[in-house]
Amino acid sequence: MLYGLSRRITLKIAEYSSIRGQKVITTTGPNPTSHYHKSPMTEMDTPIIRCWVDAATSTRIVAIVLEDEREYYIFRIKPEWESNGRDINWMEAIAFELLVSVLLARQYTGRVLVNSDSTAALAIFSGSVSRPGHLKEIGDRLKSQRFNWPFTVRAQWVSGKVNLAHPFSKGKVVQGLFENNIFNHLPGQRFKNLTAWWSASNSPGSPFSCFIKLPSLFDSTLEIPDLFNIHSVVSALTSDTEPCISVHFDTAHYLFNCGEGTTRSFIQQKYGIKKSKAIFLTQMKVSRLGGLTGMLMSLADAGVTGIDVLGPPGLNHFLASARSYVFRDWMSANTTEITQAQGLEKIYEDTFIRVYAFSMSPQISEAISIPVKRKASGGSLRSSSPKRPVRDNSDGGSERSGTQHSRNTSILKGVEADEWRATIIRDMFPGRSSQNQAPATVNKENSPPGISRAPRPRRSLNRLPVFEGSISTSVAYLILGPEIRGKFDPKAADALGVPKRERGKLTKGESVTVTVNGVQNIITPDMCMGESEAPTGFLIIDCPTKDYIPSLPDPQTFHPIRSETPFVLGSIYHRAGPGVLRDPRYRSWVATVAPPECNHLVASEDFSPNSISFQSSAHLSLILSELDKDMFFAPRENDSKDEIAKLNNVFQNPYILCPGFVTEMTPPKPPVLKLFPGVKNNLYKEHTATHARGESLLSTDDERDSFNKARQQISDLMSSHTHDPAPGDDFRVTTLGTGSALPSKYRNVISTVIQMPNYGSIILDCGENTWGQMCRRFGIDETAPENAYSVLADVKCIFVSHIHGDHHMGLLKLLTTRRALTPAPKDPLYLILNRASELCVREYHDLEDIGLGVENGVRIVQIEKHKSRCSRESNSRPISTKLEEITGLLGFDSIEAVPVRHRTNSCFGIVARHNNGWSFAYSGDTMPCDTLTEAGKNVTLLIHEASMADEEWEKAAEKGHSTIGQAMEMGTRMNAKYLLLTHFSQRYPKIPVIKSRFTATALAFDYMTISTPHFWKVGSYMGALEKVFESELTADDDIAMD
Template identity: 35%
Template sequence: MNWSVSVLSAHTADTHPSLVVTFDSGKYIFNTGENTTRAFLQSHRGWKRSRAVVLTRVDTRRALGLPGFLMTLADASTARMTVVAPQGLMHYLASMRLYFYRNTLSLSPIEVPISRPSSSDAEAVYKDENMSIYALRLSPPSPSPVPIPTPIPSSTSAERKRKRPQTGPASLAPAIPQTFLSKISSLSNLDPERLRGPERDWWRWIVVERMFKDLGVPAPEGPKKESRAAKKQKIGTTRPAEASQEEKAAVLPGWWRRLPTFSLGSSEPIPSNGAPAEGPVLSYILVGPRVRGKFNAKRADELGLGPGPLRAKVARGETVTFTVTLPDGTKEERTVTPQDCLGASEAPAVVAILDVPSPSYIPSLVTELKSSPVLSGNDGEKYNIRLVVHLCGDDVWGNQYIQGVVRCFPASVHHLVSSKKHSPNPVTFTSAGYAQLKLNQLDPDMFPLPQFNLEPEFPLDGTAPPDLNIQPLRSNILIDIRPPRAPVHEHEADERDLFHPGIIAPAENPVLGETTAERFTRAKEIVKEKEERMKQAGRPAKPGDDVLVVPLGTSSAMTTKYRNVSGTMITIPGYGNILLDAGEGSYGQLARSYGPGEEGVEKVLRELRCIFVSHAHADHHIGLARVLAEHRQLDPPPPPLYLVANEPILLYLSEYSDLEEIGWRDGSVRTISSETLAVPSSDSRMDSIHSHYRYKLIIDVSLGSQETVESLYAALGLKKFLTVSMRHRVRCYGCVIEHLDGWSIAYSGDTMPSMDLVNAAKNATLLIHEATMADEEAEMAAVKAHSTIGQAVDIGTKMNAENILLTHFSARYPKMPPSLTEPKDSNSAQPIIAVAFDNARIRIGDMWKLNTYLSAIESSFEETPDADDETEKGDKS
């Protein structure tokens, strides 16, 4: 049985390491940091036959891409999936309940206790016919014993029947007493925060059971999940309410209230800034199958076992009994075992994946390695250790680690090392990078090159002993475990990478075709002519001309190779930055665009004053936790960051902050509920929908006091910050930002055409509006509560906006949306209409240039043939 390990993504500006272990019958993904799904698209690897996701930590570096990846799998008709992770997994999954619902996916969560049960030292945390996975529990030294929660008692085998082989030890599955189910069913106003002991864990399991199919948890009495037939009946409605989420308020009492606080029992105070508090981490030992020896056909013939079904059984490892005729004509019954005909079996191959966040974890890791039955040989079996992957945090890789950890393994083992200081930072998403490289030829200020470095800060070979097989972990490395081969770089990835050759050797790799080069030249000439005319006419600068708009993601619902999901940054000179939505990968887009360090992405985050999140759909907010986590690690601490969001977002972040400090408790993030800034809605249906649900938030910061709002105004020089209830399938708000300098920006979020936005944003300097569908898809746009391109332009025209920037395009258009309009002069009475592109930097005063460039940009994308462009996999927005 052959198998391999491939590197899906490495430690770069926009990704963290993800590995794919591949057998003929299944794939296993280790760690799903941000952009895991996009990395699959870029690498052209498929996710079909994926069986399990295995996480070493539950935090923004290892797990933030999990919800997006699970949604992608579910929408690609994956029926079953297992997720293995440390304690905290169930809390993380349950915190997604307000934006994640896939009743077609059967999920098997395995939450590994951080303390090893004494009775199961050698028990695999996951096992199927391909491999067994064993956990190594790592933790930093603690000045005082940390109380460890008692694992949930096991369920009986009758309660947890599976079609597949058992995927984890029974001690990891819950046995929820019927008395508890009856208790929560009888409470009409259940407050999960008041649950105690194991009840808190039982509640999380029950919540997650409602999000997926066949979790295997008994259901409390009450309303049942909605049938698929009932859901189909609702597809044709244009009511802008969310059938699958908002109506789930009645599914469980307490559904809309905060989860019980999750804690591993640490009594250590959380530092106000700097690195996040250290907690337990898992590493894993992967043991492949023992391969039967070669079948000896000659010996089988001697035993009278000729070709046929019986011989096939013995070859499969079964013992058979049959009757043979001896030379003298007599007959006898003969039993043949596999040992009679099979050669010596091949010892299982082993892969180790070690996650070491800081040097303080090294002693714990060494202890775990020495006590591991697989690695120490204490179980009496023989193993072939082929590969060790080292996921090293800052300052881990060095002599102490090499001598204490690396030399624990035989010299023949191959080592892949991920360490920020020892890793290069190439452009990960080269398709998008190449598109940006081409547009850079058109306007280098508007389309700056992505930041990258092909050489690490410190070469790994400067520290690696020559007698060991050590190399940096890079994306697109393939290691065949059986049959064993040394790591190789997959050259197919190089063939698809046009960015790096185009920028390193442009003479040999011209980026523009003849037609596009001609259109670029003509577009630049037109822009230059217009600039001359405006200069001669003495056109004065308008308020807001110097405000910078930076789209971080322009795709709707799901990412493509060329476009990330929703996010737009507004830079106000002299004041700071505002982030409008933060889909998965938003931080990576900032880091790739502005580069690393104090003068790059850290400066952007330090000057970030406000984040507005429109609604709780995954493509608009999954990346928010990473932005907040990175912001909090700035040292010295930056000024307060104001977060304007509706209550489902605030509830989710409050719950997520139990897993990782994101500035929620120390006052570095100041929250303002969108509801407190909302203008009255003219749509009575939306008011009814929004007032029907109430959330109980247990958070220590303000939800929008007048003092907090005034502090926001002062920080950004604002005259007004209003929110507008939009027409979407969940509670969604747009916003109107008016500056003291006399300019204003309106942002739609996701919505059908809304007159409330028109009335609230009259004469806006810029309208940023979603344009998910083409004009011929108006009916589909209504069903999904989105807008067409023409509808978005109509809204901007009605509000008399000077400029309209269209974004949030369906993944049906992986590169760019359909052609829009003829170029508009900057002095035209009609709005200037422009299309947003990822990582562009557009001054509002230059919006007319982007409009002028449209035809040339369209030519640029058309001349980049890509037979494997993504096809629409279904909107999830």
Template identity: 30%
Template sequence: MSRFFSVSQPLLGNLRNEVRPAQRTISIPKAHPGYKKALQITKSHTKRVWSSTPVRQIDFRSPQRDISSHQLIKGPKVKGARTSPSHWLVLGAPLKKILSDLTKRPQHPNQIPVSSRRSKSAIMRSYVQVITTPTADTPGTTLLLHFDNKRYMIGNVSEGTQRACIQQKIGLAKLEDILLTGKTSWQNNGGLLGMILTVADVLITKAASLKENPGKGKKRRIGDTNDEEPKRVKIYAAENMNHLLATARRFIFRKGMPLDIIESQDFASAADAFAPSWSDSNIQVWAMDVVPDQSLSHHTRKRSHEEISGDETSEYSKQDVMSFDGKLEETAEQREDRYNQIRKGVIGHMFDSTWQMDALVSKKLSEVKMPAAIFVRNEAGKIEEYKGPLPSSDQYVPDIDVLVRNPWPGARIESLPPTSRSTISRSYIIKNYPQRGKFDPKAAKELGVKPGSSFRDLTMGKSVVTEAGTTVTPDMVMSPERVGGAFAVVELPSADYIEGLLNQKEWSSEKVMEGVKAIYWILGEGVFADERLAAFRAKYSHLKHIISSVDCCPDNIAFQSATVAELKLHLVDSERFPIPAYNNNLPSDASKSTDWIKAQVEDVLQLGESREAKEDKVAPKPFDAAKVLVELQSSANPGAPNWLDKEVLQLSQAAQKRIIDPEYLAKLAKVQEDIPCKDAELITLGTGSSVPSKYRNVSATLLRVPGVGNYLFDCGENTLGQLKRVFGDEMPQVLRDLKVIWISHLHADHHLGTVSVLRAWHEETSRHEETKSNSIIVSSEDGMLGWLSEYSHVEDFGYSRVKSLRLSHGNTWTNNFSSEEIDAYGLSSIVACQVTHCHQALAVVLKFPNGFSVAYSGDCRPSAEFARIGKGATVLIHEATFDNELEGDAIAKKHSTTANALWVAKKMEARRILLTHFSQRYQKIPVMDNSDDQIAIVAFDYMRCKVGDFAKVAEFRPALLKLYENEAGDE
């Protein structure tokens, strides 16, 4: 037999010296170029340590003349290991890199037995904290399971979840597992993409910091993960989560954060019907998938661990998955498996790719998709930028060889395999491991046991023999083992799911239910009142039943810091800055029964026992705007959150007097008499850049033209929630009047709220006979519209009623509306041009039949072409991400400064300018010079300003400058 090198992934018992059979083995023949190097590195980099973290095994399956036996884990025992604790081998970094390249995928959680995952001696704090309940700000319910070494997010990751974490100062560096409940839908998971991006950035930044400062990391404890290896984030969800994530391949790309998606079908069948679906070093999890009563329970094939762990790194996933064609004789299950491999391969490209931005590929000039940076080699062979004519020019252009950057792998995948909508709703039972009893040193001494190693052996579950020859067993000196704390998270989207949930076998299992303290119920509207749930609560009356539902939870303010900022602005100018709509009262039909508790943000349920464990924590009182307004005007504590400088109020009062002065109003009316639609209103819903922050949400601006319609410029995450806070009871009418959604470019902070807004529009207009046949325009570039189309296979959000306006190729594009379309949408034309920011970034001008027009820049560097197509615009909405002294940052990141935006406004001859999309790092009011013809103001979240009131807002600039004088950078 020829000599070969083998890499396998065994499971080593924590309290027993044993090696469980490896499930996957990759063999390297002796002739392989990496064989000698691996052999050499193994010899010099293998060492002994005490650890509880499983590692990969080195096994040579032929005579080992080159390596001494003490370096090997071979056969059922570890040679040279002491009896307790377990003896492990840790591989040096160079070998780990080789093994990582060869095996890539980690052990699937199902494969690791509970006994080998965690020592009963490990006692850590563990508790469940409520992060969100159903409100306008946060439509879903999110829980955080805390362990000292790790965090788990459980429930929904709806829009607004990320911002709620910021508000509550919840760090994400230790978040590795997300357990999603309910159906795969945007209402439940609309914040997941943004959350993944944030987690990826946190983990990548942390990894880079550790690489630069290897000694900076905290001292590792038993159970901690290895910070030197890329952290894997695992998402457990119902069907179609792979498809949902893969639809985002055109606008999400991160390197160095492997992402694993485990759907319903990925749990392999176990011999024990009550075995957990999966487990890790902290918890055991039982997943319960339920379908509604009217659905036929479709068969879901259970796949083996080998299939699951091989999905993302199979050879198929490395290929260019452009075609979905398979073998003609394949079964439906085989086809779906193949489709899922394609989706998982796409996700692998999105989060763990080796793509390099600086890599250039050769193409013919005619094949280059514009806009793109084009390079050529000069006569000396050096690369330089191509500045010659393009094929679109009128003159003849030779089709020369040029160099362009290859787009990231996900962008090259034109479409995904089809999927079907799933009705499965996921719930969980989650358990801690048992905790060992408390050691009684006094009793041990009385039995003749001497302190030291004998004490340690007894705490580890081993008997010892005293000098007198007496055998002392652990039960003689240890209190009884404590049952691990447990809880359930149940989601019922509608009453149709109740029967299937109550019939789950886990409820009747003593093994599964042992230690369960509480059930968190995430209920759809109208489900709570069902008598079957009341009977279930009565049967399990010894448990806490914590209800999270719109039927039971008030519409509290979730983003309190942003609301305090808005209330300060309200005291400055109450007309333009209204108090956000909210309601702290329980819904009128909420039950007065005492057998349940309403879920509240920051509620804590303690699970694990430790010296640091505390009683269950009760949530603080909800935000009360009236109380805060009083505090803002009366607080004598400068610098406190609820404090407002008296000078701000004085400056505000002076401005209020000016704008109601008859002489001022007469002059204003005269200089504005030629401006059309002075009563058109701009509502700035999100004015921050990049990611949601404590004070500003991401991009969205609504234009309301009375008697004509509503128009939305960009639609960042949680735009729907911002609309609800601004309009309150007006919200249904606002949705019915919505005509057009414009998305400027395919960056996450500009469009991840679109599905929610479209669904809300679809549901509201479908209720009324006069609007149920209406359509809505979504206009953008191909990638955005393709994303909506692909996601429509996951759920019905009204896509069939969307009229897509796709931009054709070229630098400028115009869509003129017919008379019938003018009646339907209120617009005479939409004109757009490409701008410098990202691929196919666009600026737009909406033109109305009466001469009113609004120009919107999206994200971009200043553009002369945009100024040309928007010539004479009534209103210009332009990004001003950076202040003027940060011009270098603006150029590097392809954004604009305040001065850049005002330059465009001057070239465009726009009458009114609204500056928005500010860097979240800089809370600063720019200094601007206004004239009667051109007035520029700064946008804030929740601001409502009519076109005819821009001049009035400008009068409050001294007060605003003073207000934000000392509030910069508090994010």
């Protein structure tokens, strides 16, 4: 089966001679041969018609380009095309079948060269697909017809970057192709069958709703102009996402801001990342950059080989602080720090966009204080101007096993400090084509003295030099799209005698020389081209508080840009803090800069509703809550704000920022909501309304039957089930994230909260967007007895098992949010983590206050510092021997960090025993591990990772993880009373099968809360859960690569 083959594999594509029925196999691939099979009945001088085919699920378009005939054909597939197992491979194969129909209808005879970037379609066309289903049906139809074809066909693979049909299938060739729903207004022409001509009568059974044929689009060349320049909203302002704006061209994408949850938003919205060229940040705050490290790893893993990252001062410091867990040898990352500047400065330019920037900073003397209510629940956030954090002079100790340099790099200053950070980033992202090359070494000429012998700067466990630049800068961006060249006038070219083969040069701005009646004339582009259109631009302004308003630049600073390149300002994105949009100074500045027709897209705490960001996960959780509303919780939202009417008093043409908003740049248009097939932003709202009416969301009889059976079984068992009171009955476990490696549509990365009444809470690992998950699980209603703010204020300890990003990239957001709580928590927060994780925290504190060095702030416990052994032979490290206050706060007799077996040297589990008689163990990431088994003997609850299915035990061993069966065996050996499995591979489409002697084994789900007396229920729920996951989950949660 050829699906998903690497393009390095040579494909054998069949070449058919229809007249004699010969089948000649030739070899093609990424570097196809240039010869063609000669049919005995085809003269060598018979012309070759070059064809290109492509299909796209996002537009439902199948496109065919006949290069030599200067024609293309577009077919729109009906919305229901995706039913019955059809997928993109089916669409790509249909493109081949449609091509045959076109050629037959045009009565073409001769040789045909078909170019496609789909290996699956090529395999189908060559007859290599034998499995039953829709693809085999297409192959069989082609096979039965090919002996009647009056032409010879040869197919070859080409890159999608050069496939001329690719832009057509995306709807990107004709400007305004989708205007006014053009496909819904075409004449009612349909395919009667695949060998009929366009004039066939309608056929309800056809998969095609309509087609459009545009002949002679290009009179001179098939160079395809890239007119699909849009900017779109990937994520909006909610409790779990910050706005992310994507500027989208056919071959290039650009991102503006990358807060927590950005990667997951791309997955949810089905946006692609593979063509990303640059990321721009407005502030060096975790709210704007919390998802950057995860995005960089996702980009590299998607095949991106180079990315530009631009932002305010501190960008290099932040990236260098992530050196222990963010590195990809095959990708380069080029960083630019935008320093304070007067007016607008050009900071970036390529073929598609030009970006200008201006800096803003708070003017404290002109600040207007914003009163903040103080609540006993700790439910408010401070709103104040940025202040430099308390200087953290600790280097966090040292670790002998880490890479040390002959000079203490933490004391470097100025240029030397900057160069050391840059050296680290170059080593994190060297951009080598092969990982087998020799490790990078520090360049002696460009590196600070005394550190040239360091083998890998990214492995340094010395603290970074303290960052001394501005920490309050906010950068605004003016983005200009490309100038749109004028239309080519073929009549003028004919009159001037320009040959068709030369006309492409004119469209590229080149002059040509022609000879007419023996006279040579130089033809310049302006003789055959219409006037070019001025580029369209848009602004992104991030104004955190009113204190920044005085630093907005004089509107006159836009004039030099306009004089150099006249542009139209079509839109402004406003990321505005409380009170900013209502401030007359801000409104006056905007009115001066923006023309009346400018669109204003607003993200502000004053106006933006807290809508659901991740619809798929929310919908699944809502369905699970039908099974047990006290165990499975639907995410909380607050969609009551309807502020458009008020915004009308602030701006003309206002819009509340919403995921899926798309704004065309040329010509500038208002934003419209355009979602990919399968994406529906209001799905959760509709379903919560259905749920509130008491109606079920279950879609099949099997699901309803399984739920009813589970409820009945629980009801029957309740009468006979007895539970004797036991220590630990009152603590609750909430699984905020239950996935591994990367977030997906249905599971966020790992994080677990244990809440102990009268003692406080402990968080076990905190992957990216843990705070957002907490907001969705507990809500942000400050009047509620329990809300996310009160839960966070009650957290006394956070344990980070190891340095891999999926276990700690949400930590900084938790700490900055806790630091902003008003009133401040009454107790300190202890971080138990390893040396590398500690460095990330301390170094980020240079950029944003996370509570180090303040009363009842953050206190760090570095695991490696505590080398004394426990009385057991487990080599555990007793943290509580040094910090007895942890045990006093949380009521534990002991807390032990236990070395476990993973792919990193410093990876730990934790075992905690409470003075009330109950205990828990948490594995972190590990293979089956004797040290954890011994340390956790007879624990009440074991929380263990179960990354892989049992049949993937070899892969689990390779990656340092456990299978489900191995996790259960660990519970048996440990004699744990209860077992909670979590950290599942994001590729699991179904519920794993549980086979264990444990009657008290539970699978973790996002937003699930369970206490030990209720573990027995989970076994009765398994059948119902399996049914739901069969219909809800798919294995295609990877980020779209197109």
